Amino acid sequence: MGKDTVISVEHVSKKYCKSLKRSMLYGAMDIGRNILGLSSKSDRLRKDEFWALNDVSFEVRKGETLGIIGPNGSGKTTLLKLLNGIFWPDKGKITIRGRVGALIELGAGFHPLLTGRENIYINAAILGMGKEEVDKQFDEIVKFADIGDFIDTPVKFYSSGMFVRLGFAVAMYSRPDILLVDEVLAVGDVQFQMKCFSRLKEFRERGNTIIIVTHDMGTIQKHTEKVILLERGLLSCIDIPRNALNQYLSLMSGGIRANQVMSKLRWGTENDSERVKTTKPPSNNTQEDLCPRRFNYNIFEFRYGSGYARIIDFQIVNNRGEEVTSVRSSEVILFRVKVKAYKFVEKPILGISVKTKDGIEIYGNNTLYADIDVPPLKEGKQLLVEYRIHFNLQSGDYFLSAGVAEMTPEGISPLDRRYDLVHITVLPSDKSFGLVNLATDIKVYTK
Incomplete structure (x- = not known):
């Protein structure tokens, strides 16, 4: 564990029992073994037990913001509760340096019959604050929570948004070194969410550590530096947000599954040479793929799909018909994509998306959404x-992404999706700033 490491998770596993009756029985048996001085920990799964987390290892450095993503039931909240000390791992070791603040469950740490004022002191005490410390911070906590006269109302009458505001305010003013945040921020109003993320930014800039669990990919892209992808309790990858989100999208589309494709845990870092390898669609005609010969081809693209149809070439052309690797802001380009079928595709769907270098998707469209009929594609x-x-x-x-899919009775089936296939540079056309160029006309009138 390095000097700047604040969280170390080493080969951690946690098991649960599907049956409440058996869970209580196993709990009593484990307590009995502990009383007798015997270990209750075992690698063996008893009837109805399963691994919610299985052999998970990673480290988080001071000042990092880590995102945790994955499908429902993948072990995200379990991992957060282990980090918060609510549960103990059945195997492995967790080491944490510093005070931990957590927003894991709506209303956690609050007594429904007590007022907001009383709950501030109780919740702050749980987070390690003394009464004198709370007294000094009390007015600031109430001001940030913005619940007005409801501060002396029992919290059982609070809305979910009021719960979140009060819980977040207490957690932030407890001055933790590490903040754990689950999906709870999703229930707040837009203005409060903006205030929360502004405070999280300040918190991070002071050298503190944040761990965020969310299904909101925009939050992951904007506010994290490293992302963990969990799937069925396994750690599928640790990578920068763009790469981890590409794997997540592939996973949710049925492109990969951790327990089927990963023969071993693959680790990714910010070093491109160590990134997780892409999943290539099966084909005996890889020599037909001309994309790598293009100057603006991105060698770190992420690719998956059945391979029954494949994108075999692309071209970026300006309005003069010249192939280019860069364009001027507001210029029109043609993005040409060539597709070949390796089996009959009855209802092809063709699409693209545009992302920033941080992985934020700013535009996407396809022939299905544009109501364009694409004829069947013969083998x-x-x-x-x-x-x-x-x-x-x-x-x-x-980065431009391109894809080809097929509409089937079961839904959309990806045939070849090539995320971040093309790297393109946009050159300035004026001195305006921001993300998009709205080509604003400015007129000033005097009386």
């Missing part, structure tokens, strides 16, 4: 799709 045949894009973006680096 061995090719088609060319041309996207005319008005690049009304400010200067910077952007």
Whole structure:
């Protein structure tokens, strides 16, 4: 554990029991073993038990913001509760340096019959604050929570948003070194969410550590530096947000599953050479893929799909018909994508998206949403799709993704999705700033 490491999770596993009756029985048996001086920990699963987390290891450094993502039931909240000391691991070791504050469950640490004022003192005491310390911070806590006269109302009458505001205020003013945040912020109003994220930014800039569990991919992209992807209790990857989110999208589309594809845990870092390898669609005709020959091809693209149809080439062309790797802000480009079928595709769907270098998706469209009928694609045949894009973006680096899918009775089936396939640079056309170029006309009138 390095000097700047504040959280170390080493081969941690946690098991639960599906049956309440058996869970109580196993609990009594484990207590009995502990009384006799015997260990209650075992690698063996008893009837109805399962691993909610299985052999998870990672470290978090001081000042980092870590995101935890994964499907429902993947072990995200269990991991957060282990970090908060609510549960103990059945295997492995967790080491934490510093005071921990947590917003894990709505209303956690609050007594419903007590007032907001009384609950501030109780919740703050749970977080390690003394009465004198709370007295000094009390007015600031109430001001930040913005619940007005309801401070002396029993919290059982609070809305979910009021619960979150009060809980977040107490957690922040307890001055923790590490803050654990679950999905609870999603229930607050927009103004309060903005205030919370502004305070989280200040908290991080002071060198503190934040761990966020959420299904909101925008939050992960904007507010985290490293992301853990969990799936069925396994750690699928640790990577920068863009790469981890690509894997998550693939997972949710059925592209990969941790217990099927990962023969071992793969670790990713900010070093491109150590990133998780992409999942390539099966094909015996990889030599037909001309994309890597293009100057603006991104070698760190993330790719998955059945491979029954494949994207085999692309081209970025300006309005003069010239192939380019950069464009001027507000310039129109043609993004041409060539697709080949390796089996009959009855209802093809073709689409694109545009992301910032931080992985924030700023635009996406496809033939299904645009109500464009694409004819069936016979095996061995090719088609060319041309996207005319008005690049009304400010200067910077952007990534284009392309995909081909098929509409089936079961839903949309990805055939070949190539995330971040193309790297393109946008050059400034004026001195305006921001993310997009709205080409504003400014007129000033005097009386």
